[in-house]
Amino acid sequence: MAEGKMTPFTFNTPGSMLVEWGAAARLGEILAGWFPARSAFIVTDKGLNQAGVLAPALTSLKAAGFTVTVFDDVVADPPESVLLTCVDKARAAGSDVVIGLGGGSSMDIAKLAAVLVTSDQPLKELYGIGKVTGGRLPLVQIPTTAGTGSEVTNITILTTGETTKMGVVADQLYADKVILDAELTVGLPPLHTAATGIDAMVHAIEAYTSRHKKNPVSDVLARAALRLLSDNLVAACEDGSNRDAREAMLLGANLAGQAFANAPVAAVHALAYPLGGHYHIPHGLSNALMLGPVLRFNATAAAPLYAELADALLPPSEEGTQARATAFVDHMLTLMDRSGAPRQLRAVKVTEESLPMLASDAMLQQRLLVNNPVEVTEADALRLYQEAF
Numbered sequence: 001m002a003e004g005k006m007t008p009f010t011f012n013t014p015g016s017m018l019v020e021w022g023a024a025a026r027l028g029e030i031l032a033g034w035f036p037a038r039s040a041f042i043v044t045d046k047g048l049n050q051a052g053v054l055a056p057a058l059t060s061l062k063a064a065g066f067t068v069t070v071f072d073d074v075v076a077d078p079p080e081s082v083l084l085t086c087v088d089k090a091r092a093a094g095s096d097v098v099i100g101l102g103g104g105s106s107m108d109i110a111k112l113a114a115v116l117v118t119s120d121q122p123l124k125e126l127y128g129i130g131k132v133t134g135g136r137l138p139l140v141q142i143p144t145t146a147g148t149g150s151e152v153t154n155i156t157i158l159t160t161g162e163t164t165k166m167g168v169v170a171d172q173l174y175a176d177k178v179i180l181d182a183e184l185t186v187g188l189p190p191l192h193t194a195a196t197g198i199d200a201m202v203h204a205i206e207a208y209t210s211r212h213k214k215n216p217v218s219d220v221l222a223r224a225a226l227r228l229l230s231d232n233l234v235a236a237c238e239d240g241s242n243r244d245a246r247e248a249m250l251l252g253a254n255l256a257g258q259a260f261a262n263a264p265v266a267a268v269h270a271l272a273y274p275l276g277g278h279y280h281i282p283h284g285l286s287n288a289l290m291l292g293p294v295l296r297f298n299a300t301a302a303a304p305l306y307a308e309l310a311d312a313l314l315p316p317s318e319e320g321t322q323a324r325a326t327a328f329v330d331h332m333l334t335l336m337d338r339s340g341a342p343r344q345l346r347a348v349k350v351t352e353e354s355l356p357m358l359a360s361d362a363m364l365q366q367r368l369l370v371n372n373p374v375e376v377t378e379a380d381a382l383r384l385y386q387e388a389f
Contacts (some may be wrong), residue, residue, distance in 0.1 A: 009215035013258050014136075014141070014152055014175040019251065021243065023181040024101075024142060025056035027044040028064025031097065034177055035138050040066045043086060043094035043110040044102045048144060054101065054182060057142075061077015074106045074193045075285075077276055079159045080123060087116045088135075095139045100175075104148030104283065107141050107347045108156040111173040127160075130168035132201050141175040144184045146236070146249035149203055152177045163277035163361070180254055182247040182345025190237045192248075192284075194339035199235045199284030200253035201226060201332070202248045202291055205258035205282040206266045208309060209302045210371045218263040221255045223312040227250030230313050230331070234338045266372035268294045270365035271384060274358040280349055288341045289348070293387040294372075297380070302373040345389045356384040 023030065031040070041048070044054060049072040061068050071086045084111055090098065095117065100110025114136040116123070126132055130366055141151035143216035154173040160166045188196070208222040229252040235245040271294065281289070300305060306325035310317075314327060342348055349359075359381035363369075370374050376384075 002103075003050040003273045005127035009213065009217075009262075010220050011215060012154065012171060012174060013219045013261065014178050017178040017180065017254070019180045021045060021181060021183050021247065023310075024060075024184055027057040027061050027099075027142075027179075028062070028066055028178070031061070031140065032064045034140075035097055037097035037138055038066050039094055039096045040068045040099055041090045041113075041312070042068060042070045042101055043068065043074060043091060044072050044074045044106050046070070048102055048361055051187065052311055053144065053187070053292060056360045057101065060245050061141075064316070065120075069095060074102065074109050076105055077159045077165070077280065078105050078109055083116070083158060084123065084288045086113045090117045090271065094135065097140065099140045099142065100151070101142045101144065103143070103145045104150040106147070107150040108158075110139065110141065111175075112168060114159075114169075115172055126168045127166045128168070129169040130171075131237055132168065132172045134172075135171050136174035138173045140177045140179065140222070142179045142181065142184070143250065144183075145188060145192065145196045146185055146246070146253040147199040149200060149253055149260065150252055154293075155261070159277070163274070164378065165273060165277060166362075167367075178254070182243070182248050182250040185250055186241055188240060190240065190340055192282075193237050193240060194233070194341040195282060195284035195288050196253070196279055197229055197249055197284075198288035198339065198341060199237065200249075200256045200290060200337055201229045201233075201335075202268050203253075203260040203265060204229065204285045205309065205332075207256070207263040208270060208370070208371050209298065209367065210260075210266060211373060212261040212264065212371050214263045218259040222259040222263075223261060223309065225252045225256035226309060229256070230335055233335055233347060237339050238255050264368065265372045266368055267298070267376050267384075268360055270368040270372075270376070272363050273379060274361035275345075275350065277361065278354065278358065279348065279350055281350075285341065285348070289343065289388055290384065291336065292333050293384040296330060297376075297384060298373045299325055305373075312331040337364075345385065349389070352389060356382055358385050
């Protein structure tokens with residue numbers, strides 16, 4: 001590349017990552033080698049805890065000399081009260097290392113808990129970009145779904161009202177260590193596998209087409225992520241015990257997370273958030289529902305980039321750019337159909353009367369909409385919801 005032609009960019013990601021089948025079962029040994037801390041605080045949800053997913057990690061931690069406190073009150077779309085209760089419990093336990101073990105919500109709560117345990121900053125002052133001051137406790141993230149990429153992002157999303165969400169974005173939220181143990185994802189049901197896998201593909205696509213902060217490192221990660229995810233989504237949905245597919249999906253979701261942490265997501269996410277807020281549809285599923293309409297809406301403006309993604313996923317072709325972009329969109333729609341995820345809003349109890357309200361709410365997500373290849377007006381948003389209905 002000629003001197004002076006590359007646009008300056010910053011790329012941030014957690015300190016290091018361990019990818020190992022079965023790593024959670026020797027978590028104590030691993031953490032003992034990483035940190036002097038010996039009072040572990042695990043942030044998770046009741047479903048995982050009651051299903052016994054934590055048990056091997058807890059046994060290993062205690063055998064390695066850790067005292068362990070488990071906070072398992074995380075819920076989907078967690079409200080501020082869950083975070084504040086979590087922080088109080090971690091302080092009372094004298095915890096000195098925080099472990100997020102679960103889906104995106106558990107890892108999001110772990111990030112902010114690690115900050116607030118040692119901070120006197122009020123939570124309301126943290127919302128926005130770069131508002132966190134000071135440090136945090138050591139933070140380890142262990143995802144149990146192949147989807148959110150939360151383990152490698154510096155963002156926490158909290159529910160702040162009946163239907164509204166706000167985000168904290170700060171470099172302190174990047175973990176010190178990430179552990180990818182695909183064995184933890186084996187129990188994930190097919191629908192959850194499909195929704196979280198499509199969520200990860202959305203991260204890769206939107207990072208690759210982001211109008212702001214798109215960069216060569218995120219591009220490489222997004223293409224690699226999309227290959228892993230698209231090649232293995234159906235296999236993981238059809239046979240949840242397929243080790244190769246599970247490992248590929250977890251790594252793909254992680255790479256997509258690193259991509260969008262540095263090249264932000266756009267309209268699919270902006271339209272998905274109101275679905276979560278009003279209907280409590282899981283984040284991955286709401287992204288899956290909106291991906292098709294937004295891909296088609298962006299297809300003309302994003303054609304050169306969609307064509308490049310087609311080249312990463314599909315056999316070589318002499319087709320022109322627009323035809324290649326159309327082939328990419330068609331490939332994604334076929335994958336989603338084969339995954340078994342619901343494809344229409346009416347299938348998840350969204351009412352037609354609520355679509356104008358959803359479109360209005362989506363306009364509040366300007367932080368995301370500015371990254372879309374095409375401007376999205378409220379009228380556009382309404383048409384996209386109608387198409388998804």
